[in-house]
Amino acid sequence: MFSVLILHTEDTYNYQKKLAKMGENINLKNISGKKLMCSFSTLKDIEGKIPFKNRTIAFSGKGDYHYLTYLFLKRIKKPFTLVVFDNHLDNQTIFDKNFISCGSWINNALNLKSVEKIIVVKPKKEFSDNKKLKIIGFEPETLERDLKKSRNIYISIDKDILSEKHLKTNWDGGDFSPQMVLKMLENIPEEKIIGADICGEPDENNIFEIQKSERINLMLLNALVKSPIFKKEFVS
Numbered sequence: 001m002f003s004v005l006i007l008h009t010e011d012t013y014n015y016q017k018k019l020a021k022m023g024e025n026i027n028l029k030n031i032s033g034k035k036l037m038c039s040f041s042t043l044k045d046i047e048g049k050i051p052f053k054n055r056t057i058a059f060s061g062k063g064d065y066h067y068l069t070y071l072f073l074k075r076i077k078k079p080f081t082l083v084v085f086d087n088h089l090d091n092q093t094i095f096d097k098n099f100i101s102c103g104s105w106i107n108n109a110l111n112l113k114s115v116e117k118i119i120v121v122k123p124k125k126e127f128s129d130n131k132k133l134k135i136i137g138f139e140p141e142t143l144e145r146d147l148k149k150s151r152n153i154y155i156s157i158d159k160d161i162l163s164e165k166h167l168k169t170n171w172d173g174g175d176f177s178p179q180m181v182l183k184m185l186e187n188i189p190e191e192k193i194i195g196a197d198i199c200g201e202p203d204e205n206n207i208f209e210i211q212k213s214e215r216i217n218l219m220l221l222n223a224l225v226k227s228p229i230f231k232k233e234f235v236s
Contacts (some may be wrong), residue, residue: 002225003053009034009061013202016214019059026050033080036064037094037101047071057224058197059217063171066090067105069112069156073112080110080194083120083143085181087160087174089120089135107131119146121184123161123174130158138180144187153192157181157220159200159213167216168209169200173179178216182223190226 004023006013011029013020026049028034033042046068048056052075060068066086073082077164084090084106090108100108108114110132118133126135136142147153161181164173198220204211 002057004221005006005050005053005056005058007050007060007065009065009068010016010201011204012061012210012213013059015204015210016217018200019214019217019221022218023059024051035065037048037099037197039099041132042153043067043071044101047135050191052198056197057197057221058195060197060199062201063158063160063199063200064102066102066158067108069106069197070108072195072197073109073115073154076114076152076154076194078152079116079127080154081112081147082115082154083147083188084118084120084156084158085161085176085184086120086122086156086158087172088158089122089126091133095148099169100152108137117146117150119143121161123176126142138176138184140184140187143184147188149152149194150219151192152194153188153196155185155224157196157198157200159198159216163198167212168201168202168204168206171200178219182219185220185223193224196224 006020006023006025008027009030090103092103094104096099120135127139128135159167160169160171161174161176163175202213
């Protein structure tokens with residue numbers, strides 16, 4: 001069974017009432033110095049507010065907070081494969097090693113001993129000279145093959161991988177449709193998924209996009225959980 005956490009980093013989830021009912025709502029809005037990046041001391045403050053639960057699916061707000069994935073990853077002590085859906089490869093060099101950012105957190109994840117492999121799904125396949133990092137495009141069969149020997153899988157989804165005709169996040173979008181993401185997810189056995197997180201919310205002033213984002217969030221949650229307990233809630 002999964003535990004669902006709604007991390008209120010900003011106000012976006014205030015307008016996603018169906019999603020908010022699906023899990024435990026955690027208020028992080030009063031913590032300053034967290035947008036786009038934060039110090040590791042601030043990250044520790046954030047972590048103190050997030051309950052430790054097995055098999056968590058967390059919704060963390062805009063892509064500005066994608067680095068929160070690292071909090072969930074470092075709690076995992078058994079070997080696992082990380083699968084990331086993102087329009088950007090978040091392995092940029094950060095100016096100060098005392099900070100973590102939405103553009104650098106993959107580097108932190110690569111240094112975790114429990115992380116055996118990271119597969120990043122992007123609109124365009126790329127080569128990586130890091131043996132632990134593989135970058136693929138829309139390749140459901142490749143993903144399925146690469147995960148065959150993985151006993152534990154963690155999934156992180158940034159919805160900016162989607163084309164802007166499907167959802168306008170506050171970052172530039174990719175060219176995936178929601179159905180393409182679902183296709184990539186459908187062959188991952190639920191029993192292997194040890195956790196997941198989803199970010200990539202629109203601007204909180206754009207109610208129309210927020211409504212679209214909620215529908216996509218519920219679709220993704222349904223795909224990850226594969227449970228009739230949740231499925232009956234997803235009827236619009």
